[in-house]
Amino acid sequence: MLTKHAYSRLGETVYQTTLENGLKVILIPKADFHKTFAVMTTNYGAIDNEFVPRGQQQAVRFPDGIAHFLEHKLFEKEDHDAFDLFGQYGASANAFTSFTQTSYLFSTTNHVRENLDILLDFVQEPYFTAATVNKEKGIIGQEIQMYDDDPGWQSYFGMIGQLYPREPLHIDIAGTVESIAQITADDLYAAYQTFYHPSNMSLVIVGQLEPETVLAWITANQARKTFGPNEPIQRVASPQTPAAEIVPQTTRHLTVTRPKVSIGLRGYDEVPAGRAGLHYSAAVSLALDLLFNDTGDHYLRLYDANIIDDSFGYDFQVQRGAHFAQLAGDTDHPETFVSELTAILDDAAAQLVAAQEQFDLVKREAIGRLIGAINSVEAIANQYDGPLFGGTTIFDELTILEQLTFADVQQALAAFLAASQRTVYTILP
Structure with missing residues (x-):
């Protein structure tokens, strides 16, 4: 039975239910859209490389990159490729693996039921052989090897590697050539059976749909299949890197025309659980907007001095078990780039107060970006x-962002910076 949550001011309604097999279904009708977008996600990603396989008693350390490898292999079946089936019904399909999730998706304007069956079937019917x-x-x-030659990718993972040297977060999502060489079909089945149970998965569908009808399609599909019991997943947590072991600075030479610098900040404060965690993430992100957005005093001053350019960007991420910020860009003055940005961070409390008059403007800009995303079925899904945030949706994020006060932003950034550790990763020509 679907539960209904109306966001009346936005004119949006979210329908949710959990099937008997544990699959979480979220349906969001967009009557004015021709496109329908669906994404099926398992709570399993690149950092989950040590766990107790379903049906076993002992933990096993699996090769790095297995979650991404499994994503690739699920499309291929004994007598067909799932991409070909989607193509026959006019859908565009894809998949991606992150640190903590693996998602499979399609976009279509026709044959929603047929494409939905293809998605559910290929994800839930694995086929792996040694060959x-x-x-x-x-x-x-x-x-x-392609990513090994990508300076931007190397800068990002170089920064993360220095912040998380003991945790699997520092390992490239795809693994290494050496690690994937160790993966077997039995490994893939063990990972699949552990993490691809419906109770560890969600299905989000956004677009031109009638919720009760689509739920009936999903229920009929799932009724044709047999799944094992819903058992708790036993992940093995890696030891946390002590703050003293964070690598403060590394310089590396690659084939680039200009230096690249990435400043990373690892949070050691505790992110609140559920919806409060989304509030925390939004508050820190808004604080970084106040300090570094491209209409602020700091950005304009550093831009005019040729210390940063339009390649400069910043980001704050909250993942399962980790949260960090990054400030990065190309610069002809890497040492000045680092000293100027770290000086702003060192004086963040005062700098926020100095930028307080910009708070309403920066907040409205963030709300505008989010409202723009609400007009994209892909972004919503x-x-x-x-x-991670207690099952919240993009509409909850908008509500939280609207309610944020300047004091919330000050408090969240102070907590993050007070407990954070920094690193600098520089790539030179």
């Missing part, structure tokens, strides 16, 4: 974070 696994190793190996 197909070995063939995929070469394909993914080339992908890994992809911004569902499952259990």
Whole structure:
């Protein structure tokens, strides 16, 4: 039975239910849209490389990159490829793996039921053999080598590696050529059976749909299948890197025309659980907007001095078990880039007060970006974070953002910075 949550001011309604097998279903009708977008996600990503396989008693350390490898292999079946089936019904399909999730998706304007059946069936019917696994190793190996030559990717993971040297977060999502060479079909089945149970998954569908009808389609599909019991997943948490072991600075030379600098800040404060965690994330993000957005005094001063350019950006991420901020960009003056930005962070409390008159403007800009995202079926579906923030949606995020006060922003940034550790990763020509 669907529960209904209306966001009357936005004119949006979210329908949710959990099926008997544990699959969480979120349906968001958009009557004025021709497109329908669906994403099926498992709460399993690159950092989940040590766990107790379902049906076993002992933890096993699996090769790095197995979650991403599994994502690739699920499309290929004994006698067909799921991409071909989507193509026959006019849908565009894709998938991606993050640190903590793996998602499979399609977008279509027609044949929603047929494409939905294809999505559910190919994700829930694995087929792995030694021959197909070995063939995929070469394909993914080339992908890994491509990212090895990507300075932006290397800057990002270099920064993370220095912040999280003991945790699997520092490992490239795709693994390494050496690690994926160890993956077997049995490994893939063990990971699949552990993390791809419906109770660890969600299905979000946004677009032109009638909720009760679509739920009936999903229920009929799931009734044709048999799943094992819903058992707790036993992940093995890696030891947390002590603050003293954070690598403060590294310089590396690659084939780039200009230096790249990435400043990372690892949070050691505790992120609140559920919806409060989304409030915290939004508050820190808004604080960074006040300090570094492209209409602020600091940005304009550093831009005019040629210390930063339009490649400069910043980000704050909250993942399962980790949260960090990054400030990065290309610069001809890497040492000055670092000293100027760290000086702002060191004096963040006073700098926020100095920027307080910009708070309403910056907040409205953030709300505007979010409202723009609400006009995208892809953004609505992809911004569902499952259990991370207590099942909140993009519409909850908008409500939280609107309610944020300047004091909330001050408090959240102070907590993050007071407990954070920094690193600098520089790439030179």
